[in-house]
Amino acid sequence: MTKINENFLKLQAGYLFPEISRRIRTFQAKNPDANIISLGIGDVTQPLAPAIIEAMKKAVIDMGSVANFHGYGPEHGYDFLINAIIENDFKNRGIELDKSEIFISDGTKCDIGNIQEIFGIDNTVAISDPVYPVYVDSNVMAGRTGQANQNGQYDKLIYMPCTAENNFLPDLPDTEVDIIYLCFPNNPTGAVAPKEVLSKWVDFAHKNKAIILFDAAYEAFITDPDIPHSIYEIDGAKEVAIEFRSFSKTAGFTGVRCAFTVVPKQLKAYTKDGRALEVNPLWNRRHCTKFNGTSYISQAGAAATYAPEGKKQTRQIINIYMSNAALIRTSLTKLGYEVYGGVNAPYIWVKTPNGLSSWDFFDRLLTKTRVVGTPGAGFGPAGEGYLRLSAFAKPESVKEAMERFTGV
Ligand code: PGU
Numbered sequence: 001m002t003k004i005n006e007n008f009l010k011l012q013a014g015y016l017f018p019e020i021s022r023r024i025r026t027f028q029a030k031n032p033d034a035n036i037i038s039l040g041i042g043d044v045t046q047p048l049a050p051a052i053i054e055a056m057k058k059a060v061i062d063m064g065s066v067a068n069f070h071g072y073g074p075e076h077g078y079d080f081l082i083n084a085i086i087e088n089d090f091k092n093r094g095i096e097l098d099k100s101e102i103f104i105s106d107g108t109k110c111d112i113g114n115i116q117e118i119f120g121i122d123n124t125v126a127i128s129d130p131v132y133p134v135y136v137d138s139n140v141m142a143g144r145t146g147q148a149n150q151n152g153q154y155d156k157l158i159y160m161p162c163t164a165e166n167n168f169l170p171d172l173p174d175t176e177v178d179i180i181y182l183c184f185p186n187n188p189t190g191a192v193a194p195k196e197v198l199s200k201w202v203d204f205a206h207k208n209k210a211i212i213l214f215d216a217a218y219e220a221f222i223t224d225p226d227i228p229h230s231i232y233e234i235d236g237a238k239e240v241a242i243e244f245r246s247f248s249k250t251a252g253f254t255g256v257r258c259a260f261t262v263v264p265k266q267l268k269a270y271t272k273d274g275r276a277l278e279v280n281p282l283w284n285r286r287h288c289t290k291f292n293g294t295s296y297i298s299q300a301g302a303a304a305t306y307a308p309e310g311k312k313q314t315r316q317i318i319n320i321y322m323s324n325a326a327l328i329r330t331s332l333t334k335l336g337y338e339v340y341g342g343v344n345a346p347y348i349w350v351k352t353p354n355g356l357s358s359w360d361f362f363d364r365l366l367t368k369t370r371v372v373g374t375p376g377a378g379f380g381p382a383g384e385g386y387l388r389l390s391a392f393a394k395p396e397s398v399k400e401a402m403e404r405f406t407g408v
Contacts, residue, residue, distance in 0.1 A: 038390075042346065046320060056304075108244045125157055131380060198228055212242070
């Protein structure tokens with residue numbers, strides 16, 4: 001008799017984004033003529049930059065010749081990409097990394113979902129609330145939580161509420177924790193963490209012998225020059241943090257797939273009898289065993305984002321999304337909404353009007369305006385009463401969506 005992993009039965013609903021798609025499909029089936037605008041899932045809409053297309057075309061041609069064909073690549077990723085990452089994303093900010101500390105993958109979603117596998121099941125996990133739902137769900141699946149209560153909070157997880165009162169920056173937990181998930185620029189609130197906030201977390205992790213899992217998938221959207229792009233800009237962070245980066249939003253790779261994870265050599269975790277061990281070889285072992293590398297073509301495209309033309313072109317695309325964000329912010333503010341984010345992040349966090357629940361506001365928007373957002377409650381209990389709008393839509397769609405908002 002095959003037993004299932006009963007931890008999956010603890011999961012409360014379907015994964016957030018397929019659930020939203022299901023509701024949209026139901027609505028569209030009943031209203032076939034409705035012209036729906038999605039500001040829901042954070043998925044890019046602009047085509048890839050020409051420099052990326054050129055690099056990927058060349059890589060495809062390589063694959064068609066005996067001399068330049070590429071089969072399984074190195075599990076870590078190709079040196080041409082790793083070296084470009086080290087130079088451009090880190091060295092430029094005063095951070096020295098070794099090639100063996102970078103692991104190229106096909107997405108931050110998989111990496112951040114998988115990383116918890118190398119840590120013991122009895123670790124106490126602290127998670128900002130609201131946040132990208134993968135952190136919670138992957139720990140539920142692993143069995144690191146108990147059941148959810150009626151507020152949607154899982155037993156044994158430490159929730160760190162991020163509210164307007166604390167500027168959407170989590171307070172340090174008052175209990176001991178072992179693993180801390182931080183996401184800056186934040187999905188969904190759009191909040192960013194200044195240096196002193198990150199330093200506070202790095203100190204806390206040192207004191208608690210804890211590890212920070214730092215999701216920086218949106219670092220390219222930071223506009224404020226004082227905001228760190230990497231947690232390694234903080235002294236001592238290499239001893240306590242793993243950082244996740246993705247080309248998905250930076251370079252429009254949601255459909256191409258390429259990302260990377262940084263696991264510094266200095267980072268240690270502990271055996272039950274208190275021996276400190278390097279984490280890097282554990283992740284290396286896991287990565288090599290369960291992953292066969294990101295496609296050569298994707299990595300060639302990713303490397304093109306670091307060449308001068310690629311840099312310029314991807315920046316222009318990010319600017320399009322950030323103009324969308326600015327338009328959403330100003331339009332909704334004019335209409336009297338309380339809005340956050342959208343300045344250093346591609347998400348706008350909107351307080352629902354008249355105390356509506358997140359899902360009620362989602363339904364009202366969809367039926368009255370045919371605009372789709374993401375209910376804040378889907379990102380955690382503290383997201384209740386908010387809706388997230390994504391700036392990744394086409395500019396003309398965002399413009400029209402904002403016109404339709406006047407009719408809510
Ligand atoms: N990390 C964060 C914080 C994200 O918001 C997303 C995507 C990812 C990682 C995924 O990165 P990949 O490298 O593309 O795997 N969040 C989107 C898409 C939803 C999803 O399920 O990933 C969003 O709308 O929140």
